[in-house]
Amino acid sequence: MNKQVAEFLGTFTLVLFGCGSAVIAGADIGLTGISLAFGLALIGMAYGIGPVSGCHINPAVSLGMVAAGRMQMPEALKYILAQTAGAIAAALVLLIVASGKADYDVAVNGLGQNGWGTGYLGEYNALAAFLFETVATFLFMVVILGATGSRAPAALAGLAIGLSLVAIHLVGINVTGVSVNPARSIGPALFAGSTALSQLWLFIVAPVLGAVAAGLLFKSGLLDQTE
Template sequence: MQKQLAEFIGTFTLVLFGCGAAVLAGGDIGLAGISFSFGFALIGMAYGIGPVSGCHINPAVSLGAVAAGRMSLTTAAGYIVAQILGAVAGAFVLMTIASGKADYSLAQNGLGQNGWGPGYLGEYTMTAAFLFEVVASFLFMVVILGATGKGAPAHLAGLAIGIALVVIHLVGINVTGVSVNPARSIGPAVFVGGTALAQLWLFIVAPVIGTVAAGLLFRSGQLDAQS
């Protein structure tokens, strides 16, 4: 239960501060500020809960770890439930805080939900969104598995993973708002509804494809990983 609680807290933090940066401060800090908010939140949690659960705070990462042979499917299932609950709780707290401002509208301002197409940020196509999420998730998982493998400097893993998430956001915010994490997408979509829920499938399927592919490459030894 300690591991599940850690994953709940970690995912809660990522959604509250990452999506919160976009909703509450996006106009002041811009895309770079939002990108660093996601990355720094992950770095903080990596050192805060990493010793307890490994700080996956991402269902796709947990499934990638299963594919790499570093976690059982049963353990991953418990992680995933905790991560989704944490993301929903984080989105709820963010919505409650944002609603404290007179001109805030959930329908107009949202909760930092992911998406694509007309009316969403850069208005990229579904194909572009899917490709970005698969490739970014794959590369993100490569960093995670490499940074946490034997021979890697363990004390730098959280920093490397967090920096990778910053770079992914710097490149991809205008494409999809950046998910690479189904829980991060589920949390806001539950409350925003509409298009966010209709498009949610992509932010579940694409990240899982990317992370599982990376996990299988590590498991097969094609990336010479030592787990």
């Protein structure tokens, strides 16, 4: 159970501080600050729980690891359950904290949920949202698999992965709020209302497709390092 506990705590931290930065401090820190919050939360957890579970804290990453041949599906499913539970718990804690402010209304202010279309941030359409989430997760997974490879400097893996998440957020927040992580999307959507729930499918399907594609690319050997 130690790996599942680690994944629960890691995903809890990512959602609480990442989504929390948008809900509680977004007006003060802006898109750059929110991007840094997600990346720094991931970096901290990479070094905190990485030695225990590998710090996937993302169902798409776990499935990408399966596709790359670095993990078995039964273990991945246990990871995914723990990650999703951690995200839901964090979203609930964030909702309770945010509701402590007199003028907070989840229907108006949201809970850091992902989305697209009319009324959501940059108002990009579903095609743009799907393409961004797929490609961004693919590239994110490439960084993860490369940085955790046998020839990569292990001490720098967490930093490389976290900074890549910052870069993805800097580009993509206005498009979808940035998921690249189904658990991160599921947690807030459960409390944010019908629109977030109706759009949740995209933030499950697109990241999984992108991560699995990256895993298969690595398994093919096309990105193997040469002497």
